Amino acid sequence: MILTCSEEAVNLQDSTNExxxxxxxxxxxxxxxxxxxxxxxxxxxxPVERDGGIGYLKIDSMEQLQPGLTNEQxxxxxxxxxxxxxxLFDWNHGPQGLKPLCFAPQEILWKEQREPVGFQTHxxxxxxxxxxxxxxxxxxxxxxxxxxxxxxxxPDPHYRQRREQLLLIGVDCAYSAETCFCASxxxxxxxxxxxxxxxxxxxxxFLLWSGxxxxxxxxxxxxxxxxEESQLNSMLQQTKQAADAQLRTLxxxxxLLRLYKRLEHIHWRDVANRCxxxxxxxxxxxxxxxxxxxxxxxxxxxxxxxxxxxxxxFSASHSSMGGFKVRGEILQRYRQWLTHKLAGWQEQQGRIGxxxxxxxITWCPVGIDLTxxxxxxxxxxxxxx
Amino acid sequence: MNDPHLxxxxxxxxxxxESPTIFTLRMQFExxxxxxxxxxxxGQFNMVTLLGAGEIPISIVNDPEDSHFFDHTIRVVGRVSxxxxxxxxxxxxxxxxxxxRGWPVEEAxxxxxxxxxxxxGCAPLVSVIRYLIKRRDRFGHLHILQGVKHSxxxxxxxxxxxxxSLPDVNVLLAADVASKGWHGQQGLVxxxxxxxxxxxxxxITMLCGPEVMMLAAIANLRSIGILDHQIWFSMERNMQCxxxxxxxxxxxxxxxxxxxxxxxYSELADFMGAKGF
Numbered sequence: 001m002i003l004t005c006s007e008e009a010v011n012l013q014d015s016t017n018e019x020x021x022x023x024x025x026x027x028x029x030x031x032x033x034x035x036x037x038x039x040x041x042x043x044x045x046x047p048v049e050r051d052g053g054i055g056y057l058k059i060d061s062m063e064q065l066q067p068g069l070t071n072e073q074x075x076x077x078x079x080x081x082x083x084x085x086x087x088l089f090d091w092n093h094g095p096q097g098l099k100p101l102c103f104a105p106q107e108i109l110w111k112e113q114r115e116p117v118g119f120q121t122h123x124x125x126x127x128x129x130x131x132x133x134x135x136x137x138x139x140x141x142x143x144x145x146x147x148x149x150x151x152x153x154x155p156d157p158h159y160r161q162r163r164e165q166l167l168l169i170g171v172d173c174a175y176s177a178e179t180c181f182c183a184s185x186x187x188x189x190x191x192x193x194x195x196x197x198x199x200x201x202x203x204x205x206f207l208l209w210s211g212x213x214x215x216x217x218x219x220x221x222x223x224x225x226x227x228e229e230s231q232l233n234s235m236l237q238q239t240k241q242a243a244d245a246q247l248r249t250l251x252x253x254x255x256l257l258r259l260y261k262r263l264e265h266i267h268w269r270d271v272a273n274r275c276x277x278x279x280x281x282x283x284x285x286x287x288x289x290x291x292x293x294x295x296x297x298x299x300x301x302x303x304x305x306x307x308x309x310x311x312x313x314f315s316a317s318h319s320s321m322g323g324f325k326v327r328g329e330i331l332q333r334y335r336q337w338l339t340h341k342l343a344g345w346q347e348q349q350g351r352i353g354x355x356x357x358x359x360x361i362t363w364c365p366v367g368i369d370l371t372x373x374x375x376x377x378x379x380x381x382x383x384x385x
Numbered sequence: 386m387n388d389p390h391l392x393x394x395x396x397x398x399x400x401x402x403e404s405p406t407i408f409t410l411r412m413q414f415e416x417x418x419x420x421x422x423x424x425x426x427x428g429q430f431n432m433v434t435l436l437g438a439g440e441i442p443i444s445i446v447n448d449p450e451d452s453h454f455f456d457h458t459i460r461v462v463g464r465v466s467x468x469x470x471x472x473x474x475x476x477x478x479x480x481x482x483x484x485x486r487g488w489p490v491e492e493a494x495x496x497x498x499x500x501x502x503x504x505x506g507c508a509p510l511v512s513v514i515r516y517l518i519k520r521r522d523r524f525g526h527l528h529i530l531q532g533v534k535h536s537x538x539x540x541x542x543x544x545x546x547x548x549x550s551l552p553d554v555n556v557l558l559a560a561d562v563a564s565k566g567w568h569g570q571q572g573l574v575x576x577x578x579x580x581x582x583x584x585x586x587x588x589i590t591m592l593c594g595p596e597v598m599m600l601a602a603i604a605n606l607r608s609i610g611i612l613d614h615q616i617w618f619s620m621e622r623n624m625q626c627x628x629x630x631x632x633x634x635x636x637x638x639x640x641x642x643x644x645x646x647x648x649x650y651s652e653l654a655d656f657m658g659a660k661g662f
Contacts, residue, residue: 109388109390109391110388110391112436112479114436117394117477118394119479121390149630152630153628153643154628154629155389156389156390156630157388158388158390260637260655260656261655263655264659289630289632290633291625291626291630291631291632292631292633293440293625294439295434295438301437304436306390306434306440308390308631311633313632318623318633319623319633322462326623326661326662327661327662329661331661332661332662335662336635336662339637340635340638344638345638346638347637347638
């Protein structure tokens, strides 16, 4: 369902009144959240500047977060800016969401040895991990990945091992990047579900509310006062502003199913002429799940292991069958990616595979914008009908 | 929690050379409980691992009632199948499976079945032919149309003769290139469809082979009045996980490894024939 801005605000109001019962954590006491998490046994991953982007890295203290950090995102462009503000979460996201924390970029699935012959599963080691400052789009994307890897006939123990250790502290976006369109997919900019603790940052502190008993137990230890009406209003106002500022939208889910009727549309060629088939969009996409499995043999031939690593439908080998490539052309690969993301996912999961994070637009080296391409393919064709 | 990625060890019991490049491995799980619990239907496949080489999908060709073993007929096409061709009785492989949805054998009960296959061996279809032949009284007329590129490629020639000798079983063979002594037709297998006297409304059709052959067969079948829901076929795609997870085998919203490999035409009609989809 696609929400207009006013509906978005209504929805937020409802969730605030019904499920959000925020308490106020003054900025001066923010470190206490770290201490409670650590005391409860969590390592903390927080948003830290790295290689010109933002990544979730291990931190121990709020001192490691950078006040005044903001991001500028445009098609094919990402820049961090350092301002003199006090806020810690006034950016949107770095290149990766939660995906690498559960679905590892590369991991061993099993090992095999010749003598005595046998296969042993290889599960990752993982420890309780709190992730601080998770965005609404990424929480929604994780729910999609959960459905793919866990809620199937063959749940994945490797994914589950990591997933079960996570405590997610979501944060509302007070601003949107130029590439964001989460209001259009109904997934943001305020965190809606999938978090253990919800958070909204104000100038003088943070509103916290529990999303699960696990998260509630953490918040309780902080012994906070109930948030005041004026603070709730500030929270609502800034997320509404963030939603209103979004210019990009996706068509309705039902309309997106019509992509399957447009497989021969002339505009695919237009995109293909610009697409480099580099796979950046799939690498940064928080829902893309394709992986390649390869077999690695020890030098002495006595043992081997099966390894999976992220694959991309933009790679030449993705559709390879004994040398023949089903999707040999870039046009066919872009069409595969877009139709799967926006149409195929609807049958597979009951919703589109996009949560409006806009990363594929930002990190595309040539700035291809899926919201524009989709509309060109659907709307140009509809004129012909 | 079971790990769907983890193979179980199976031992080769017999090896049969079917043609210079095609061989059959009969095997059983080392764990007898696993062997007893192993149930499959014609058209399903296993992921077979050869230590040091890798894992490939291979269809299961024996009868589902054989409880003590299972057979894989394999053609040497790449590195892993080449390695498997050297396996001998007593050697071990890893098995995951069975995976996917097989042929609609229950839906075929009481109906005539037209089976069209092109290419070498075409194991997925042979498994269902054997299944139907073994339960002959449950099905109507069987029409078996087999095409090969070169007449010398045809394997299991005696088997076709045996089938042809059964009542109400019609076997037609075609070879693009025929050598001396070939009793079948020369030409494309899809051209044989017009020569079969089908009882259209009580026929179910099952196709297996290269996609262009199946597309031609589907066009022929539809032109003679066979409806989309009467057409079933087995698809081939890059399959690595077997559980609808790794993403390679997708056609539209379908995972070939999990939702197929056998599909009804009405399920994929939007996508079949879209080049590179």
